[in-house]
Amino acid sequence: MKTVQVAGADFRVLDRGAGKPVLLVHGFPLDHGMWQAQTEFLVPRYRVIAPDLRCFGESPAAVGTVTMEQMADDLAGLLDSLHVTEPVVFCGLSMGGYVAWQFWRKYAARLRALVLCDTRSQADSAETVQSRQKMIDHVLRAGTQFVADAMLPKLFAQDTFRRAPELVEAVRQKILAARPESIAAAIRGLTIRPDVTGQLGSIRLPTLVVVGEHDVISPPAEMQAMAAAIPAARCVVLPDAGHMTPLENPAAFNAALGRFLEGC
Ligand code: MLT
Numbered sequence: 001m002k003t004v005q006v007a008g009a010d011f012r013v014l015d016r017g018a019g020k021p022v023l024l025v026h027g028f029p030l031d032h033g034m035w036q037a038q039t040e041f042l043v044p045r046y047r048v049i050a051p052d053l054r055c056f057g058e059s060p061a062a063v064g065t066v067t068m069e070q071m072a073d074d075l076a077g078l079l080d081s082l083h084v085t086e087p088v089v090f091c092g093l094s095m096g097g098y099v100a101w102q103f104w105r106k107y108a109a110r111l112r113a114l115v116l117c118d119t120r121s122q123a124d125s126a127e128t129v130q131s132r133q134k135m136i137d138h139v140l141r142a143g144t145q146f147v148a149d150a151m152l153p154k155l156f157a158q159d160t161f162r163r164a165p166e167l168v169e170a171v172r173q174k175i176l177a178a179r180p181e182s183i184a185a186a187i188r189g190l191t192i193r194p195d196v197t198g199q200l201g202s203i204r205l206p207t208l209v210v211v212g213e214h215d216v217i218s219p220p221a222e223m224q225a226m227a228a229a230i231p232a233a234r235c236v237v238l239p240d241a242g243h244m245t246p247l248e249n250p251a252a253f254n255a256a257l258g259r260f261l262e263g264c
Helices: 030-041 066-079 095-110 128-143 145-155 160-161 166-177 180-191 197-202 220-229 250-262
Strands: 001-008 009-016 022-023 045-051 090-093 111-117 207-212 233-238
Touching: 001 066, 009 030, 009 066, 022 030, 022 066, 022 095, 030 045, 030 166, 030 250, 045 066, 066 095, 066 180, 090 095, 090 145, 095 111, 095 180, 111 250, 128 180, 128 197, 145 166, 160 166, 207 220, 207 250, 220 233, 233 250
Parallel strands: 022 045, 022 090, 090 111, 111 207, 207 233
Antiparallel strands: 001 009, 009 045
16 A cells, blocks of 8 residues: 555555556445455556545545545546556446546546446435435444444345355444544535436446446446446446445456456
């Protein structure tokens, strides 16, 4: 891991390998470690850049609200600090995908292609905003246990709990270790993220859309509709996975990612 300065703060980032740069952007409330299987797979052929976003992992803590746009700005600054001038393949999962929309809106020239994993183009519904508010109240009052209990059943396919309990446990520990104020700041950012559905037709980049067949947060039908609205997108639905496709089915995920990267 490297420490790089972005806007006067220290960000932590994994930067390994050489070749076409692939930026791996984690979901909420995790960190770069969720991409371990992809990092090992890609490093022999690509430059893998996997940061901890603001609020998460070992990157700066935050209070107030951290927007998806702020996170996209951080990533642009991080690429500058790493002297990455070549366009990157931006691969984001869920919240990482929300950040990808903002990165595309502001820094399209820095993109070679998009990989959108288990993410959404819609803004939050009123009901989701309400449940996120409840999560903020809980996390600030009582810590991260509530976040872990609320999120884990939705993150993984039913079968993953039986087949790979150690994977679920590792994610639970990661959530428990997150910083309450920072989690709250990121959740506030999630609730005010814009709906980008109307802009999907303007994305001119080669795009791979990946979703787990059992994803209940960003279900396959929604992801397929999203892919259909992006002119150069292809959607793959992966078996034996819920919302955490890169962790739950790394072999199928890496195969789809590898094929896509060869062609762009
Ligand atoms: C994520 O995995 O990043 C979250 O599920 C995003 C969300 O809650 O909308």
